[in-house]
Amino acid sequence: MTPTLGIGLIGYAFMGAAHSHAWRTAPHFFDLPLHPELTVLAGRDPAKVAEAAGKLGWASTETDWRRVIERDDVHLVDVCTPGNTHAEIAIAALEAGKHVLCEKPLANSVAEAEAMAEAAAKAAAAGVRSMVGFTYRRVPAIALARRLVSEGRLGQIRHVRAQYLQDWIADPKAPMSWRLEKDKAGSGALGDIGAHIVDLTQHITGQALTGVSATLETFVEERPLPAAAGSLSGVGGEGTGTVTVDDAAVFLGRFSGGALGVFEATRFALGRKNGIRIEINGSTGSLAFDFEDMNVLEFFDGTEPAETAGFRRIIVTEPGHPYVGAWWPAGHGLGYEHGFTHQVVDLVTAIAAGEDPAPSFADGLQVQRVLDAVERSAADRSTWTEIPS
Ligand code: SOE
Numbered sequence: 487m488t489p490t491l492g493i494g495l496i497g498y499a500f501m502g503a504a505h506s507h508a509w510r511t512a513p514h515f516f517d518l519p520l521h522p523e524l525t526v527l528a529g530r531d532p533a534k535v536a537e538a539a540g541k542l543g544w545a546s547t548e549t550d551w552r553r554v555i556e557r558d559d560v561h562l563v564d565v566c567t568p569g570n571t572h573a574e575i576a577i578a579a580l581e582a583g584k585h586v587l588c589e590k591p592l593a594n595s596v597a598e599a600e601a602m603a604e605a606a607a608k609a610a611a612a613g614v615r616s617m618v619g620f621t622y623r624r625v626p627a628i629a630l631a632r633r634l635v636s637e638g639r640l641g642q643i644r645h646v647r648a649q650y651l652q653d654w655i656a657d658p659k660a661p662m663s664w665r666l667e668k669d670k671a672g673s674g675a676l677g678d679i680g681a682h683i684v685d686l687t688q689h690i691t692g693q694a695l696t697g698v699s700a701t702l703e704t705f706v707e708e709r710p711l712p713a714a715a716g717s718l719s720g721v722g723g724e725g726t727g728t729v730t731v732d733d734a735a736v737f738l739g740r741f742s743g744g745a746l747g748v749f750e751a752t753r754f755a756l757g758r759k760n761g762i763r764i765e766i767n768g769s770t771g772s773l774a775f776d777f778e779d780m781n782v783l784e785f786f787d788g789t790e791p792a793e794t795a796g797f798r799r800i801i802v803t804e805p806g807h808p809y810v811g812a813w814w815p816a817g818h819g820l821g822y823e824h825g826f827t828h829q830v831v832d833l834v835t836a837i838a839a840g841e842d843p844a845p846s847f848a849d850g851l852q853v854q855r856v857l858d859a860v861e862r863s864a865a866d867r868s869t870w871t872e873i874p875s
Contacts, residue, residue: 489521492526492562493522493523494560494584495527496564496566497528498538505587507827508830524545527548530549564587565589567589568670572592572598576606585615585833586615587618590619590620590685592850592853603846605847613840615843620685635692635766639770639787642743642769646766648686648747648763651755652759658706662726666730673735676735678751680860683751684749686764687749695741696742696875697859697870699738701736701867702736702860705734706733761778772786784797801816855874
């Protein structure tokens with residue numbers, strides 16, 4: 487009999503649903519050393535959390551996250567709440583001896599992220615594991631990109647070009663949400679989606695950002711309040727609310743191995759729904775990825791004869807590609823949700839092996855420092871801003 491791992495999930499909106507799907511699905515496709523039980527789902531509204539639990543497959547509910555942490559049948563706490571609650575919940579869970587998976591960005595400030603990384607290091611010494619949910623690392627094409635870079639197929643990395651393009655608030659009439667409030671989300675496009683491309687480019691290249699020069703913009707400062715009261719943001723009804731975060735972030739960066747980076751994160755790229763575009767140029771090869779065509783990785787091998795060299799479109803669905811062997815025959819494609827499934831597979835495997843999973847809270851803290859440097863640079867308007875290591 488495979489031992490069980492009781493999961494307590496806090497939050498049941500978009501990320502809660504994605505994580506629920508992952509916990510439900512992982513043991514059906516991967517041989518896991520521990521069997522995840524969907525033990526308890528937590529949310530503040532009793533009726534809504536009960537309805538979500540029924541739909542998403544959870545055995546019970548709680549309306550206070552503290553109760554989840556107290557329960558003996560919960561071994562891992564999965565934090566899918568807005569950023570302003572991450573630190574309190576994750577630290578309390580770690581101190582109670584529960585493993586933690588926490589959504590990105592790790593926190594809303596460097597100070598919170600430092601406290602979380604410290605709690606995670608202490609807990610790790612006692613065998614309690616933690617991971618931050620940069621799920622796109624587990625898209626097979628991204629994992630292949632990292633593998634190619636680490637095998638030296640690109641040579642010395644010179645350029646990193648990264649964009650995260652969405653358009654869900656390009657319409658000025660799109661309503662307020664907690665993601666547009668600084669006290670809940672920490673920042674806007676920068677932390678919500680810019681954090682992903684910071685993590686991905688560092689992960690693929692194996693290099694850390696050491697400095698940035700940035701600018702931020704809020705294009706629409708007042709938005710209608712959502713019609714339905716009782717939304718997650720706590721605001722609702724007539725009138726407008728003030729957007730207190732950035733709508734777009736643009737920055738240059740330098741990487742520890744000498745590469746130059748150009749980054750763009752925006753929710754105003756009309757027509758782009760979830761375009762994560764990454765291009766990397768090295769001394770002997772280049773890579774290109776676009777999440778809107780997520781089963782494909784483009785690779786240019788500069789060592790091939792110039793007459794026949796060209797970007798090749800690798801369809802990343804072969805059994806030998808990362809994670810793919812557990813799924814469908816070649817060519818049948820994976821989707822957004824598979825990254826979350828791979829994330830819990832790697833987490834459960836690390837927990838059972840007594841190893842620290844990646845990305846760790848320390849990795850989340852490092853990304854937080856990059857976000858902070860971007861904000862400081864944008865506020866200064868003139869300076870190159872170093873990132874403390
Ligand atoms: C919203 O912009 C969002 O849901 C992000 O919060 C997620 O991290 C990203 O995967 C999709 O977009």
